[in-house]
Amino acid sequence: MEKLIIIGAGGYAKSVLDSIDYYNYEVAGFVDEFSSNAEHLGYPILASSLEEVKNAEQYFYFIAIGNNRHRKRWHDRLKERNFRLINVVDKSALVSQRATIGNGCFIGKMAIVNSKSVVCDDCIINSRALIEHGCYVSDHANISTNAVINGDVRVGIGSFLGSCSVTRGQLKIGNWVTVGAGAVVVSHIGDHLIVAGVPARTIRNCDNGDEFI
Numbered sequence: 001m002e003k004l005i006i007i008g009a010g011g012y013a014k015s016v017l018d019s020i021d022y023y024n025y026e027v028a029g030f031v032d033e034f035s036s037n038a039e040h041l042g043y044p045i046l047a048s049s050l051e052e053v054k055n056a057e058q059y060f061y062f063i064a065i066g067n068n069r070h071r072k073r074w075h076d077r078l079k080e081r082n083f084r085l086i087n088v089v090d091k092s093a094l095v096s097q098r099a100t101i102g103n104g105c106f107i108g109k110m111a112i113v114n115s116k117s118v119v120c121d122d123c124i125i126n127s128r129a130l131i132e133h134g135c136y137v138s139d140h141a142n143i144s145t146n147a148v149i150n151g152d153v154r155v156g157i158g159s160f161l162g163s164c165s166v167t168r169g170q171l172k173i174g175n176w177v178t179v180g181a182g183a184v185v186v187s188h189i190g191d192h193l194i195v196a197g198v199p200a201r202t203i204r205n206c207d208n209g210d211e212f213i
């Protein structure tokens, strides 16, 4: 049994804990830089940084942080140290044998990743999200609950697609884009934009990378 540390003792950890492969991993506890609690969801909060974890290299890790920039920051720290990250794929998710999944990804309940799609590192494919055939989801992206991206869509680095949004096939969504809940994306979207509505229109730029999840 491998010992697993979860980074981030917040709400998203509830979904992650529910989908972990407990045949192979035993949760040792959390690392959280902000929480002052002793425990979260029945597991101890071990430390606020990797430096405080004794024999840190012996563990496997999963980053349960919804915000794409914060998750990326932790991902970079773990990579720098060559620490081992796992994927958490719920057993109800359908991932095509012809899909490629990177490292440190979450694929939630009843999510579908279809044939010839690529989900890169540190991505969230949340409950019931649909990644249709041939899509490319870049590092640190977050495809929210029930969002649909149709065939051959490319999602840029760190982009956040809100709950129940629909993206028409063959489109490109830039880097660090936020797509509002329920939006229908019918044209390419440039980098660092927040779009919302039906059809999706730009609300404003988001150069500071804030997301509104």
Ligand SMILES: CC(C)(COP(=O)(O)OP(=O)(O)OC[C@H]1O[C@@H](n2cnc3c(N)ncnc32)[C@H](O)[C@@H]1OP(=O)(O)O)[C@@H](O)C(=O)NCCC(=O)NCCS
Pocket (backbone or CB within 6 Å): 126, 144, 145, 161, 162, 163, 164, 178, 179, 180, 181, 182, 183, 194, 195, 196, 197, 198, 203, 211, 212, 213
């Ligand atoms: C689009 C979004 C990012 C904008 O957040 P925000 O910048 O705080 O936006 P505001 O609440 O200030 O609204 C700005 C304007 O956009 C409109 N708007 C906001 N969200 C919208 C949405 N999803 N669809 C349509 N219009 C929206 C508001 O009505 C407002 O319009 P107004 O200026 O005419 O009054 C946010 O509302 C959103 O949809 N977040 C995604 C949430 C989500 O899916 N979470 C998933 C968790 S798994």
